[in-house]
Amino acid sequence: MRISLNETxxxxxxxxxxxxxxxxxxxPIQNLPYGxxxxxxxxxxxxxxxxIGDQILDLRAAFESGAFSGFGEVVHQAIVAATAGSNLNPxxxxxxxxxxxxxxxxxxxxxxxxxxxxxxxxxxxPQAEAEHALPAxxxxxTDFYTSIHHATAIGKLFRPDNPLLxxxxxxxxxxxxxxxxxxxxxxxxxxxxxQTKPPTSDTPVFGPCKRLDYEMEVGVFMGQGNAIGDAIDIxxxxxxxxxxxxxxxxxxxxxxAWEYQPLGPFLAKNxxxxxxxxxxxxxxxxxxxxxWTRDAADxxxxxxxxxxxxxxxxxxxxxxxxxxxTKAMREAGTxxxxxxxxxxxxxxxxxxxxxAHHTVGGCNLRxxxxxxxxxxxxxxxxxxxxxxxxxxxxxQSISLANGEKRIFIEDGDTVIMRGxxxxxxxxRIGFGDVAATVLPARSL
Amino acid sequence: MRISLNETxxxxxxxxxxxxxxxxxxxPIQNLPYGxxxxxxxxxxxxxxxxIGDQILDLRAAFESGAFSGFGEVVHQAIVAATAGSNLNPxxxxxxxxxxxxxxxxxxxxxxxxxxxxxxxxxxxPQAEAEHALPAxxxxxTDFYTSIHHATAIGKLFRPDNPLLxxxxxxxxxxxxxxxxxxxxxxxxxxxxxQTKPPTSDTPVFGPCKRLDYEMEVGVFMGQGNAIGDAIDIxxxxxxxxxxxxxxxxxxxxxxAWEYQPLGPFLAKNxxxxxxxxxxxxxxxxxxxxxWTRDAADxxxxxxxxxxxxxxxxxxxxxxxxxxxTKAMREAGTxxxxxxxxxxxxxxxxxxxxxAHHTVGGCNLRxxxxxxxxxxxxxxxxxxxxxxxxxxxxxQSISLANGEKRIFIEDGDTVIMRGxxxxxxxxRIGFGDVAATVLPARSL
Numbered sequence: 001m002r003i004s005l006n007e008t009x010x011x012x013x014x015x016x017x018x019x020x021x022x023x024x025x026x027x028p029i030q031n032l033p034y035g036x037x038x039x040x041x042x043x044x045x046x047x048x049x050x051x052i053g054d055q056i057l058d059l060r061a062a063f064e065s066g067a068f069s070g071f072g073e074v075v076h077q078a079i080v081a082a083t084a085g086s087n088l089n090p091x092x093x094x095x096x097x098x099x100x101x102x103x104x105x106x107x108x109x110x111x112x113x114x115x116x117x118x119x120x121x122x123x124x125x126p127q128a129e130a131e132h133a134l135p136a137x138x139x140x141x142t143d144f145y146t147s148i149h150h151a152t153a154i155g156k157l158f159r160p161d162n163p164l165l166x167x168x169x170x171x172x173x174x175x176x177x178x179x180x181x182x183x184x185x186x187x188x189x190x191x192x193x194x195q196t197k198p199p200t201s202d203t204p205v206f207g208p209c210k211r212l213d214y215e216m217e218v219g220v221f222m223g224q225g226n227a228i229g230d231a232i233d234i235x236x237x238x239x240x241x242x243x244x245x246x247x248x249x250x251x252x253x254x255x256x257a258w259e260y261q262p263l264g265p266f267l268a269k270n271x272x273x274x275x276x277x278x279x280x281x282x283x284x285x286x287x288x289x290x291x292w293t294r295d296a297a298d299x300x301x302x303x304x305x306x307x308x309x310x311x312x313x314x315x316x317x318x319x320x321x322x323x324x325x326t327k328a329m330r331e332a333g334t335x336x337x338x339x340x341x342x343x344x345x346x347x348x349x350x351x352x353x354x355x356a357h358h359t360v361g362g363c364n365l366r367x368x369x370x371x372x373x374x375x376x377x378x379x380x381x382x383x384x385x386x387x388x389x390x391x392x393x394x395x396q397s398i399s400l401a402n403g404e405k406r407i408f409i410e411d412g413d414t415v416i417m418r419g420x421x422x423x424x425x426x427x428r429i430g431f432g433d434v435a436a437t438v439l440p441a442r443s444l
Numbered sequence: 445m446r447i448s449l450n451e452t453x454x455x456x457x458x459x460x461x462x463x464x465x466x467x468x469x470x471x472p473i474q475n476l477p478y479g480x481x482x483x484x485x486x487x488x489x490x491x492x493x494x495x496i497g498d499q500i501l502d503l504r505a506a507f508e509s510g511a512f513s514g515f516g517e518v519v520h521q522a523i524v525a526a527t528a529g530s531n532l533n534p535x536x537x538x539x540x541x542x543x544x545x546x547x548x549x550x551x552x553x554x555x556x557x558x559x560x561x562x563x564x565x566x567x568x569x570p571q572a573e574a575e576h577a578l579p580a581x582x583x584x585x586t587d588f589y590t591s592i593h594h595a596t597a598i599g600k601l602f603r604p605d606n607p608l609l610x611x612x613x614x615x616x617x618x619x620x621x622x623x624x625x626x627x628x629x630x631x632x633x634x635x636x637x638x639q640t641k642p643p644t645s646d647t648p649v650f651g652p653c654k655r656l657d658y659e660m661e662v663g664v665f666m667g668q669g670n671a672i673g674d675a676i677d678i679x680x681x682x683x684x685x686x687x688x689x690x691x692x693x694x695x696x697x698x699x700x701a702w703e704y705q706p707l708g709p710f711l712a713k714n715x716x717x718x719x720x721x722x723x724x725x726x727x728x729x730x731x732x733x734x735x736w737t738r739d740a741a742d743x744x745x746x747x748x749x750x751x752x753x754x755x756x757x758x759x760x761x762x763x764x765x766x767x768x769x770t771k772a773m774r775e776a777g778t779x780x781x782x783x784x785x786x787x788x789x790x791x792x793x794x795x796x797x798x799x800a801h802h803t804v805g806g807c808n809l810r811x812x813x814x815x816x817x818x819x820x821x822x823x824x825x826x827x828x829x830x831x832x833x834x835x836x837x838x839x840q841s842i843s844l845a846n847g848e849k850r851i852f853i854e855d856g857d858t859v860i861m862r863g864x865x866x867x868x869x870x871x872r873i874g875f876g877d878v879a880a881t882v883l884p885a886r887s888l
Contacts (some may be wrong), residue, residue, distance in 0.1 A: 140624050145707060158706075165705050170648050171639055175707040176620035176714070180584050180808045181672055190673040192805035195615055195746065204614050206746050209805075228625055228716070229634040229886065255805065261609050262602070263589060263619040264708020270620070270807040272672070302639065302650050360698065361636035361653075362886070363714040364624045442673065442806070 002238060002309050003100065003283045006106040008032075010425055015110045016117045017124065019053030025200030026278075026420060026430025027051040030287075032106050033243070033278035033431070034088055037130040046086045046133040051224040051278050051432065052110055054127050059083050061123035062109070067116040071105045078102035088135050088242070088279070090283045092223045092367035096239040096282075099223070103283055132186070132277040135245075136221060136368035138179040143217075143249060143372040144267070144354055145173040146347040150377035150385060157393040158257075169299045172349040172357045177249075177372065178270035179342075185434045189250070189272040191411060191441040196254040204258060208441035211253035211394060212409040216322050216385030216417055218344050219247035220351055220371040221279050234307045237352035240365070244316070244351070246371050246419045246434045250274070253388055253408070273412040274436040275370075276419070282351075284429055287419035289313035290345035304360050314352055318344040320376055320419050322385065326404055336416050337400055339390060342376050342383035411440045446682060446753050447544065447727045452476075452551040455870055459554045460561045461568065461839035463497030470474070470722075470828055470864060470874025471495040474731075476550050477687070477722035477875070478532055481574040490530045493579045495722050495876065496554055498571050505567035506553070511560040522546035532579050532686070532723070535665045540683040540726075545668070576628045576721040579689075580665060580812035585626060585717070587661075587693060587816040588618040588798055590791040594821035596830060601837040602701075613743045616793040616801040621693075621816065622714035622740055629878045633716040634693070635855060635885040642699040648702060652885035655697035655838060656853040660766050660829035660861055662788050663691035664724050664795055664815040667693040672808040678751045681796035684809070687723040688760070688795075690863045690878045691816050694718070697832055697852070719814075720879040726795075728873055732865035733757035735787035748804050749797045758796055762788040762865050764820055766829065767818050770848055771856030780860050783834060785821050786827035788863075855884045 007013075010032065014021050015029040033051050038044040049056035058082040062068065068079045078098045081090035091099070109116050145151055148168065155163030167173065183189075191212055197204040223242035226232050230307050232240055249269060256268030274337065292314035294300055307314075320343060323336035349357075352372055375385040387408055390398060397405040409415065414437040420430035449458075452474065458465050459473040471477070477495050482488040493500035504527040506512065512523045522542045525534035535543070553560050589595055592612065599607030611617065627633075635656060641648040667686035670676050676684055693713065700712030736758035738744055751758075764787060767780035793801075798815055821830040828834050831852055834842060841849040853859065856883040862872035 140622055142710075143707075155706075167641075167648075167702055167705065171703050173703070173707055174710050176710065178584055178620055178807060180669075180810050180813070181806075182670075190806055193675075194805045197611075203743070204611075204746075208749065225624075226755055228627075229883075231637075231886070252805070252862060258611055259615050259617070260708075261611065261707075262599075262704075262708075263617055264704075264706075266586075266618050266620065267801075267805040267807065271805045299647070302648075304650065357711075361638045361696070361711040361715045362625075362634050363711065366624050369624070439673075442675070 003096065004284045005286055009287050013107065014112045015052055016112050016114060017053045017055050019055065020374050023362055024428065025053055026432055027053055028427040028429065029107060029110055031280060031284050031428050031429035032103055033280040033284065034135060035277045035279065036087055036133045036135045039125060040042045040129055040131045048088055049080045050106055051127065055124040056127055056130055057110065057120065058123045058125055062120055065119045065123055067109055067119050068105060074098055074101040075105045087137050089368040092221065095224055096345060099281065100283055101279065132184045134182065134184050134277055135293045138182055138368055138370045139366045141177040141179040141182060141370045142174050143356060143374055144349065145374040146349040147375055147377045148348040149346065149379055150375040150389065151188045151383065153377060153389045172353055174358065175264045181270055181276060182273045184275055184278050185436065186286060187272060187274045187436040188439055190439045192252050192255065192267065192271040193441050193444060194252065194255040194267050194442055195258055197258045199367060207444065209252040209255055213251045213253050213387045214322065214409065214415045214439060215249040215251055215375040216320050216340065216342065217247040217249050217376060218318065218373040219245040219275055220354065221245060222369040223367055225366040226359050227362055229362040231362065232355050232359045234305060234352050234356035235309065237355035238282055240355055241282050241351060243281040244285065245279050246276040246417050246438055248274040248415060248417055248434055249372055274434055276431040276434045278432045280429060280431055285316050285421060287426055288317045288423060290315040290317040292350055304356055310350060310352060314350040315345040317345065318419050318421050319346060321417065323416040324406065325416065326400065328404060329402055330414065332402065334402055340382055340384055342378040342385055344376055346378040347373060349370045409438055411438055413438050447540065447730045449730055452547055453731050453818065453831065457551065458556045459496060460556050460558060461497045461499050463499065468872065469497055470876055471497055472871045472873065473551060473554055474871050475724060475728050475873035476547055477724040477728065478579060479721045479723065480531055480577045480579045484573055484575045488556055492526045492532055494550055495571065497851055499568040500566065500571055500574055501554065502567045502569055506564055509555055509567055511563050512549060518542055518545040519549045524885045531581050533581055533812040536580060536665065536686045539668055543725060547725065547818060548842065551658065563618055578626065578628050579723055582623040582626055582812055582814045583810045585621040585623040585814045586618050586802060587621045587818060588793065589818040590616065590793040591819055592792040592822045593790065593823055594819040594833065597821060597828065597833045616797055618802065619708045625714055626717045626719060628719055629721050631716060631718045631880040632883055634713065634883045636696050636699065636715040637885050637888060638699040638711050639702055641702045644820055648840060651888065653696040653699055657695045657697050658766065658853065658859045659693040659695055659819040660764050660784065660786065661691040661693050661820060662762065662817040663719055665689060666809050666813040667811055669810040670803050671806055673806045675806065676799050676803045678749060678796050678800035679753065681799035682726055684799055685726050685795060687725040688729065689723050690720040690861050690875045692718040692861055692878055693816055694858060704706055714853040715720060718878055720875040720878045722876045724873060724875055729760050729865060731870050732761045732867060734759040734761040736794055748800055754770045754794060754796060757788040758794040759791065760865065762863050764788060765862045767857045767860040768850065770844065772848060773846055774858065784828055786822040786829055788820055790822040791820060793818060804857065853882055855882055857882050
C-alpha cells in the first residue's frame with residue numbers, strides 16, 4: 001500500500017519554469033506541493049496552487065485553460081476537487097491513487113517540452129506577488145510528542161528524577177490542540193497574557209507571558225478519513241495522509257507550568273500556531289524515506305503500531321532548521337540567524353504510527369485534520385527544537401552575532417522555520433519558510 | 445450587559461400548541477430552545493427548529509409562511525440566518541440583541557391568540573417523528589473541570605495525599621477536546637479499544653476498554669466570537685454565549701489512567717461525546733440564575749474572572765439527572781433507573797468565567813464552538829456525575845432494581861441524561877433527553 005517511486009521522481013526531469021531547475025530551490029518539478037493563495041492585497045478569492053520554482057501554478061486558471069483535458073476521468077475528478085472551493089479539503093477527501101494521478105498530470109504539464117507550456121504560462125503567479133491562506137479547513141488539530149530527545153529534556157526540567165514517564169515508549173503520547181488560532185506563515189500575534197506562578201511566590205500573578213517559546217514541528221495533513229468506530233490499519237495509514245507541512249506550535253512556558261496539571265496544556269498553546277504555506281505530499285517525499293528502528297532494549301511496538309513497511313523505512317529524512325531575526329536584525333538588514341538544525345527522522349514515532357494510534361479507539365479523522373509531531377529535537381544539543389531546551393530551561397542565554405542575547409522570544413522577534421529533504425543524487429525539495437512575528441501584549 | 449427579564453418570561457404566557465401548557469413539559473412557551481432536525485428516515489435536509497410542547501416549529505416553513513414579515517429588520521435578519529443552512533452557525537454569529545428579538549417574535553407567534561396560528565400549524569412537526577443532527581458545526585471543543593467536588597473525588601483516587609492541585613482554585617482548568625466524534629442524542633458507538641496497564645502488570649495490554657464511564661456535563665454553545673489576540677471581558681461574556689445544552693463526555697477510565705501523563709486525556713475521551721438535541725438560550729435561563737459565591741477561605745478570583753454581575757447571580761440553577769437503562773431493562777420494558785441527581789449551580793466556575801478565561805490569552809472563539817463544564821458532581825454522594833465516583837473508583841458496585849449490578853458501563857447499556865430548571869412560580873424548562881447506547885467493541 002506504499003507509494004512506489006515513479007517517473008515523477010526522476011532526477012533528470014526539468015521544468016520549463018526555469019527557476020524550478022536552480023539548485024537550492026525548494027520547489028523543483030519533483031516536489032509539486034499544494035497551497036492556497038491569491039495575489040497580494042487583492043480582493044480575489046483564495047484558490048489552490050502548486051509551487052514550481054519561484055512561481056505558483058494557479059490550478060483554477062490551469063484547469064480553465066483546458067490543459068487537463070487529455071488526462072482521463074481520474075485526473076478530471078482530482079482537478080475538479082482541487083478547484084472547487086477556497087481550500088484543499090475536497091482534494092484531500094479523495095484517495096491516494098487519485099492524488100497520484102494528479103501529480104503525474106502536473107509533472108507532465110510542467111516538464112520541459114510540454115506542449116501545454118504556452119497555455120500554462122498565463123496561469124503562473126510569482127510567489128513574491130502572492131499571499132497565502134490556510135490550505136485546509138482544519139476540523140481538529142492534534143499534537144503529539146514524538147521526539148524522545150525533547151520528552152527527555154523537558155522531563156528533566158519538570159521531573160529531574162524521572163524524566164521519561166513509563167508510558168512514553170509504549171504510547172504515542174498526544175493531546176488535542178486548538179484549530180481556530182492556526183494560521184499560515186506571515187502570522188503576527190500578540191504576546192499572550194495569563195496567569196503564572198513565580199517560583200518565589202505562593203500565589204499566581206497576572207500579566208504578559210515572560211517565557212514565550214517556539215516549537216519546531218512537522219504537521220501532517222490528513223486525507224481521506226475513517227468512520228467513527230473504525231480504525232485505520234497501520235498498513236493503510238500513509239494512504240490516508242495528504243502530505244506534510246512545517247508547524248510552529250508557539251508555547252507560553254510560564255503559563256504552561258502553572259496550568260497544565262492535571263489535564264494538559266491549554267492557554268499555553270492556543271493563542272497561535274503557524275504552518276508553512278505549502279503541503280509536500282507523501283508521494284513527493286517517497287524517495288527520502290529513512291530507516292526506522294527500535295532499540296532492542298526498548299519495548300517493541302504493539303501489533304497495531306508495527307508493520308513490515310514501517311521497519312523497512314517508516315521515517316522521513318527531512319532537515320529542520322530554526323532561525324531568528326530580531327527587530328534590530330531586521331532594521332539593520334541582517335539575515336536571520338540559525339538557532340538549530342534537526343531532522344524529522346529522529347522522531348521516536350512515525351507518521352503511520354500516529355494515524356494508527358489516533359484511530360485505534362474509534363476516533364474519526366477527517367480530511368483536513370492536522371496532526372503535529374510535537375517538538376522535534378534530535379540527539380545533539382544543536383538540534384533542539386525549542387528555546388526551553390537550547391537555554392537549559394531558561395538558565396543559559398543565547399548570544400546572537402549582533403551582540404543581542406535571548407533566553408526566550410522578545411517582542412518584535414520573527415522566528416523562521418525551514419524544512420527540506422535532500423540526498424545524494426536527488427534534488428532538494430522543501431516546504432517554504434514558516435515565518436511569524438511576535439507583537440507586544442495587549443494593554444491591560 | 446445582562447439579559448433582563450421581559451415579556452417572554454411571563455409565567456402567565458400560554459401557547460396555542462396545547463402540549464406546551466402541560467405541567468412537566470420541557471418545552472413551554474417560556475423555553476423556545478433551538479435544534480436541527482428533519483423528519484425521521486426522510487432524505488430531507490436538516491434544518492433549524494424550535495421545540496414547543498411535543499412539537500417542533502420548522503423555522504424554514506414558518507418563515508416561508510410569511511409569519512415573520514411584520515417584525516421588522518432585526519427579526520428578518522435573524523430568521524434569514526436561522527434558515528440559511530443546515531446548522532445554527534449563521535444565527536449564532538449574530539449578537540444577543542438579535543437573538544432576543546427573534547425570541548420575542550417566536551413567543552408572540554406561538555402565544556394563545558396569535559393571529560398566525562392557522563398559518564403556523566402546518567409548520568409544526570411532531571417531535572416523535574423527527575430525528576436530529578448536531579445543531580452547529582463545532583469548530584473547536586474545549587472541556588473544563590468546573591466541579592470542585594468532582595476534581596476532589598477524582599484527585600483522591602489518583603493522588604490520595606494531594607487530591608486538589610494548587611492551581612485548581614485559581615485557574616478554570618480546561619483542555620482541548622475532539623470535535624469530530626461529537627454527536628447528538630441517539631448516538632450509538634462501539635466500546636473503544638486501546639492500551640491499558642493493569643495494576644498487576646509492568647507492561648500494558650491491548651484490548652477493549654474495561655472501565656467505560658459517562659460524564660454528566662453542561663455544554664456551552666458559543667455565539668459571536670472574538671478576534672485572535674483580543675479577550676472577551678467577563679462583563680460581556682454571556683452575551684457571546686448562544687445557549688446551553690447537555691453533554692455526555694464518554695470516558696475510558698483505564699485508557700485514561702495509562703495515557704494521560706503528561707499531556708492530558710486523549711484516546712480516553714475522543715471516541716464519542718453526546719449532546720442534547722436542544723440548545724436552551726441564556727435568555728430563557730435568565731429567571732433561573734443562582735447565587736455564585738466564593739468561600740472567604742478560598743482565593744478570590746483574579747480581576748479578569750470577577751464582576752459584580754457574577755457576584756449577583758452568575759450561576760444557573762439547572763438540575764441534572766443521569767439514568768441507566770440496561771439491555772435487560774429495555775427488553776423487559778423497564779423504565780430507566782436514576783443513578784444521580786446534581787445541579788449546575790454547584791460548579792466552582794461559571795459560564796462567564798470560562799469564556800473570559802478561554803480568551804484571556806488571545807485565543808479566538810468562533811460561533812458554534814462548544815465548551816464543556818466538565819463532570820458536574822455536587823457535594824453529596826448521590827449527586828456524583830460519573831460512575832467512577834458513584835462506585836468509589838470501581839470498588840463498589842451499584843445494585844439496580846432488577847437485580848443487575850454495575851461498576852462501569854456494559855455493552856447494550858443506554859445512558860440517559862436530563863436537565864431542567866424549575867422554581868416556585870416559574871415553569872419548568874428543559875433540554876430534552878440525551879440518550880446514547882454502547883455497542884460491543886469491534887472485533888480485533
